Amino acid sequence: MTIKGQKVEVFVLKERCKGCGICVAVCQTEVLALSEEKNSLGYRHPVVINADRCLNCGLCEMFCPDFAIWATIEKEGVLG
Amino acid sequence: MAAKQKSSTLENIFHPTDYFLVSDIFPTVWCPGCGIGTVVYSFFEACKEKDIDRDDLYIISGVGCTGKIAEFLCLPSCSVTDGHIIEKAVHINEHHPEKKIVLFLNNADFLISGGKEFKKARKKKLNILIIYINNLIYALSRDQAFPLTPYMRTSTQGEFEIPFNIPYMACSIGASFVARWTPIRAGWMKQSFVESFSVKGLSVIEVLSPCLIYDANSGRILDPVERMAFYNDNSEIQFWVPIKNLDIRRQKKIIIGKFLDKNRINDD
Numbered sequence: 001m002t003i004k005g006q007k008v009e010v011f012v013l014k015e016r017c018k019g020c021g022i023c024v025a026v027c028q029t030e031v032l033a034l035s036e037e038k039n040s041l042g043y044r045h046p047v048v049i050n051a052d053r054c055l056n057c058g059l060c061e062m063f064c065p066d067f068a069i070w071a072t073i074e075k076e077g078v079l080g
Numbered sequence: 081m082a083a084k085q086k087s088s089t090l091e092n093i094f095h096p097t098d099y100f101l102v103s104d105i106f107p108t109v110w111c112p113g114c115g116i117g118t119v120v121y122s123f124f125e126a127c128k129e130k131d132i133d134r135d136d137l138y139i140i141s142g143v144g145c146t147g148k149i150a151e152f153l154c155l156p157s158c159s160v161t162d163g164h165i166i167e168k169a170v171h172i173n174e175h176h177p178e179k180k181i182v183l184f185l186n187n188a189d190f191l192i193s194g195g196k197e198f199k200k201a202r203k204k205k206l207n208i209l210i211i212y213i214n215n216l217i218y219a220l221s222r223d224q225a226f227p228l229t230p231y232m233r234t235s236t237q238g239e240f241e242i243p244f245n246i247p248y249m250a251c252s253i254g255a256s257f258v259a260r261w262t263p264i265r266a267g268w269m270k271q272s273f274v275e276s277f278s279v280k281g282l283s284v285i286e287v288l289s290p291c292l293i294y295d296a297n298s299g300r301i302l303d304p305v306e307r308m309a310f311y312n313d314n315s316e317i318q319f320w321v322p323i324k325n326l327d328i329r330r331q332k333k334i335i336i337g338k339f340l341d342k343n344r345i346n347d348d
Contacts, residue, residue: 013094016106020113020304041107062125062266063308065117066108067095 006073008054012046016068019043023060023069029053032060032069097124100134105152110145113304115263115289116213120149122266123182123211126273138172138179140165142189144220146213149184162193166200169208180277181208187218187226191244201282202254209276210284212246215291216328228328245327247339250284256342257283258323262311263290265336272338279343288315288334 010031017039023046024032031054035047046069048054054071061070095101097120110116127137139157141150142165150157156179160168169181188194190212201208218226227244247258257279261269269287276283290307315334328334 011094013106016108018107018112022113022304022308025305025308043112061096062121063118063263064121065110065112065114067097067101067106067117067121070095 008056010048010071013068014039014045016066017045022063026059026063100124102152102154109148111292118263122270126270130277139182141184144186146186162189166197183210185212198253212286213289215289243328246286247323247326255284256281258340259338260286260336262288264308264312
């Protein structure tokens, strides 16, 4: 989804993730899902399936206990 | 205070809260789905909203799971053995009176070893914020029940006495801001942190945090999402409830909300 002509992007740091699945349960528009592959700690991290649907509501960022996921409106050449 | 690890600079900031955290120490030490991470996140979101920088804060934490918070903060912080935590706060207040002192406490620091010590906070008229993270059990020593465990929950004989009432105790210490939230209400919790920064005196915020160990004895270990949903289903928001009615009992909904605010203008 685009908000005021700007694209929303979801970032996942998969090495920080512990696979609790709270972000997947909390997302109202079904952007995220748990992946099949595992990270170096052996947890299944979230991946973005439907990137178009993200509303930038910030719920996944708010509830993630491991500071691993966030969404921002994309700016040119600036990460996060 | 031991030297911190590599501090956060502009190059290794990824997450919006990484400005306050040490970036080397990830992943964090807590269990998957623990509520402590959410509390830390919403506290620093409140700091951002109030334009509080790293040097305006001093954070003290105790022992156990909650004590690990001070280890990965990129700001003046220390973790103290239980029973000496108010002493430390008094020292810091004498040397840096301009700093906002925040205590992250758990059961052992607030109730068991350090409980008696909190009379000092009233005498000295400290300007501190106490965030009491309550997971209803001694998590690191497995199934041990403690004064806030509801009836017949974890130990084999059960906890026979009525669970302790934290907001009532906070009022008797002389608090001027009392609230209670769970991590599933993270937005409300952040709003309470913002309000408590402008309150003078002691402010106590209790957070009922989900814990992995809590259900281990009853044979059903819930997964993190179910555990968060448990606190969502068994709690209800009520504001300005009489403080004597706030103890946590079994087969009753946990009342969460804001209960005391000396800054409040009476509407009614």
